[in-house]
Amino acid sequence: MKILLSLIAAALLLVTSGSARAGQTFDAVKKRGAVVCGVHTGLGGFGAPDQKGNWAGLDVDVCRAVAAAMFGDSEKVKYVPLSAQQRLTALQSGEIDMLSRNTTWTLTREAANGLLFTATNFFDGQGFLVAKKLGVKAATELNGATVCVQTGTTTELNLSDFARANKLDIKPVTIENFEEAASAFVAGRCDAMTSDKSQLAAIRANQTPNPDDYVILPELISKEPLSTAVRQGDDQWFNLVKWSFYAMVEAEERGVTSANVDAMTKSPDPNIQRLLGASGDMGKGLGVDNKWAYVIIKQVGNYGESFERNVGKASKLKLERGLNALWNKGGLMYAMPIR
Amino acid sequence: MAAPLPLSGGLLSRPLAWSRRHLFNSPTNAVMTVVVLWLLWATIPPVVDWALLKAVWVGDPAACRAAGGACWAFVGQKYRLILFGIYPYEEQWRPLLAIVLFIVLMLVSAHPASWRRWLFWLWLSGLALVALLMWGGVAGLPFVANDRWGGLPLTLVLSTSGIVLSFPLAVLLALGRRSRLPAVRAASIAYIELWRGVPLVSVLFMASIMFPLFLPEGVTIDKLLRAQLGIILFTAAYVAEAVRGGLQAIPRGQAEAAEALGLGYWQKTRLIILPQALRLVIPPLVGQFITTFKDTSLVIIIGLYDLLSSTKVALSDPQWRGFYVEGYIAAAGIYFLFTFSMSRYSQYLERRLNRGRI
Numbered sequence: 001m002k003i004l005l006s007l008i009a010a011a012l013l014l015v016t017s018g019s020a021r022a023g024q025t026f027d028a029v030k031k032r033g034a035v036v037c038g039v040h041t042g043l044g045g046f047g048a049p050d051q052k053g054n055w056a057g058l059d060v061d062v063c064r065a066v067a068a069a070m071f072g073d074s075e076k077v078k079y080v081p082l083s084a085q086q087r088l089t090a091l092q093s094g095e096i097d098m099l100s101r102n103t104t105w106t107l108t109r110e111a112a113n114g115l116l117f118t119a120t121n122f123f124d125g126q127g128f129l130v131a132k133k134l135g136v137k138a139a140t141e142l143n144g145a146t147v148c149v150q151t152g153t154t155t156e157l158n159l160s161d162f163a164r165a166n167k168l169d170i171k172p173v174t175i176e177n178f179e180e181a182a183s184a185f186v187a188g189r190c191d192a193m194t195s196d197k198s199q200l201a202a203i204r205a206n207q208t209p210n211p212d213d214y215v216i217l218p219e220l221i222s223k224e225p226l227s228t229a230v231r232q233g234d235d236q237w238f239n240l241v242k243w244s245f246y247a248m249v250e251a252e253e254r255g256v257t258s259a260n261v262d263a264m265t266k267s268p269d270p271n272i273q274r275l276l277g278a279s280g281d282m283g284k285g286l287g288v289d290n291k292w293a294y295v296i297i298k299q300v301g302n303y304g305e306s307f308e309r310n311v312g313k314a315s316k317l318k319l320e321r322g323l324n325a326l327w328n329k330g331g332l333m334y335a336m337p338i339r
Numbered sequence: 340m341a342a343p344l345p346l347s348g349g350l351l352s353r354p355l356a357w358s359r360r361h362l363f364n365s366p367t368n369a370v371m372t373v374v375v376l377w378l379l380w381a382t383i384p385p386v387v388d389w390a391l392l393k394a395v396w397v398g399d400p401a402a403c404r405a406a407g408g409a410c411w412a413f414v415g416q417k418y419r420l421i422l423f424g425i426y427p428y429e430e431q432w433r434p435l436l437a438i439v440l441f442i443v444l445m446l447v448s449a450h451p452a453s454w455r456r457w458l459f460w461l462w463l464s465g466l467a468l469v470a471l472l473m474w475g476g477v478a479g480l481p482f483v484a485n486d487r488w489g490g491l492p493l494t495l496v497l498s499t500s501g502i503v504l505s506f507p508l509a510v511l512l513a514l515g516r517r518s519r520l521p522a523v524r525a526a527s528i529a530y531i532e533l534w535r536g537v538p539l540v541s542v543l544f545m546a547s548i549m550f551p552l553f554l555p556e557g558v559t560i561d562k563l564l565r566a567q568l569g570i571i572l573f574t575a576a577y578v579a580e581a582v583r584g585g586l587q588a589i590p591r592g593q594a595e596a597a598e599a600l601g602l603g604y605w606q607k608t609r610l611i612i613l614p615q616a617l618r619l620v621i622p623p624l625v626g627q628f629i630t631t632f633k634d635t636s637l638v639i640i641i642g643l644y645d646l647l648s649s650t651k652v653a654l655s656d657p658q659w660r661g662f663y664v665e666g667y668i669a670a671a672g673i674y675f676l677f678t679f680s681m682s683r684y685s686q687y688l689e690r691r692l693n694r695g696r697i
């Protein structure tokens with residue numbers, strides 16, 4: 001009994017006081033000296049520990065950008081891997097400060113779950129992957145086709161909505177695990193595979209014997225704006241997370257990269273001067289140092305660099321920019337003016 | 340002169356006679372034999388072909404895809420991630436040492452000669468040493484926060500702490516359930532039935548998702564600790580029932596004799612009843628340990644990197660996509676190694692314990 005009591009006492013000692021729930025997340029993060037960031041348990045290119053246990057990915061870079069803006073050091077992040085079921089509660093309960101984990105921005109999540117989405121760092125949508133020899137050119141030609149789909153996801157619901165709306169007789173082959181669904185498709189168990197387009201591109205590039213024998217159909221049957229979220233109730237924190245990401249997009253638009261950022265501080269362009277803290281008080285307005293965006297770009301890179309490194313041409317996923325190109329290059333990435 | 344050849348005829352006819360007697364002694368058996376032989380023929384060669392002949396042992400993903408066999412190169416490339424999760428790479432000798440320590444502890448406690456009181460203290464100090472190794476922060480070891488623990492050490496920590504720390508609670512519950520005091524008995528029954536009535540998944544879910552919402556603002560309890568407490572409280576209910584089985588097997592005369600000697604309740608229980616009862620329940624305890632060991636893989640739903648989840652992380656690498664069969668076989672192999680030796684050990688124990696009582 002004594003042992004049990006001392007164990008309970010030891011357990012209570014381990015109770016740590018975490019971030020404050022109401023209001024001052026910003027101050028709590030500052031006091032703690034690290035951003036607690038909720039990430040995926042393992043999704044290559046977006047958020048996954050590498051061979052040596054270091055976190056990398058497009059979502060992870062948002063965490064690093066916020067830490068860079070806050071502390072001048074992108075390494076001051078504590079990563080909390082979360083399952084799909086846990087992620088919203090973890091943010092609501094204050095276990096994490098921000099959620100950057102392939103999460104779709106929806107009305108319910110803001111209206112009912114007490115979250116606020118800051119900005120979308122990846123625009124995705126559900127599509128179809130088919131073998132070229134099938135001769136299908138559009139998703140509406142999939143009448144009578146068998147389609148491999150992961151169970152228990154919105155993907156499955158979107159597929160049946162799409163079939164009903166277009167009066168198509170689609171036979172879903174539901175498989176519980178995403179990797180197994182992909183392998184089943186590659187092995188020829190279904191005519192088509194449906195999932196988020198970025199995932200389909202990854203399957204096509206890495207899992208098919210010859211990627212040129214497969215094609216992703218042009219239609220998107222759903223919108224998946226994958227975004228970063230914070231808890232409601234601390235506007236200063238909300239602002240910092242939002243603008244940390246916008247700084248990365250703005251940097252790409254202005255041609256500022258991690259390589260040339262030092263030279264760019266002497267740029268005569270007032271937009272770049274404001275971004276890099278050479279003039280104006282942009283950082284002070286957010287409650288951080290005026291060099292905040294300079295540090296983000298120096299340590300994490302601009303959005304384009306982050307994209308190419310994690311999911312683009314330089315990575316194994318080899319995704320096209322597509323919707324994630326800058327607004328003036330045909331995409332949707334549009335940073336609000338930093339001024 | 341040609342010698343008769345009964346010998347060769349005998350050699351030839353003996354397997355034939357044997358198979359006629361055992362495999363083809365009735366039409367049904369003959370059909371079954373043929374079907375089973377065909378099944379073996381249809382399954383074994385492709386598996387051997389895939390797992391051994393066409394397998395790639397060293398190489399890159401392209402070589403694996405070209406070969407079409409098992410890609411053991413994936414396991415070779417990722418074994419440290421599978422075994423140790425996201426524990427800092429340079430410090431991974433520490434979890435390795437922790438695994439060795441666990442195995443030594445298990446081997447020591449396996450021998451009946453060490454079933455003494457010191458074993459309990461050995462386990463407590465062993466677990467403390469493991470904690471010291473894993474956390475560090477003293478004696479020049481860099482501190483590693485427990486959110487970076489993972490792989491096999493995490494599985495072992497969760498399961499062994501689950502068994503060892505639930506044990507005292509379980510003994511109290513088992514005694515409580517047989518108590519003459521109605522309140523104690525009712526509380527014990529309620530606890531045991533409540534925890535046995537819910538699945539472990541829901542316990543973990545409550546611990547990791549619902550529980551933080553009930554806490555006062557600004558207070559969070561470590562995720563690993565929440566899961567560990569959940570496993571301990573859950574296991575205690577099962578171990579309590581095993582212990583109660585042991586208590587019931589002790590003849591009434593033992594307690595009466597102890598009372599006749601003037602021993603009080605606690606003296607009687609501690610000196611006479613429990614030492615006999617606990618020896619009896621070691622086989623079911625080993626069984627419970629196997630269950631707990633495998634059940635810890637459920638922590639995957641709360642984002643802890645135990646052996647199975649770290650295997651999944653290894654599989655999420657886009658470069659090595661699609662080799663999940665190899666990854667899962669490797670993880671299953673490690674689980675099997677542990678559970679099979681425990682199960683063999685349990686059989687050995689039963690034989691040994693029964694031998695003394697005939």
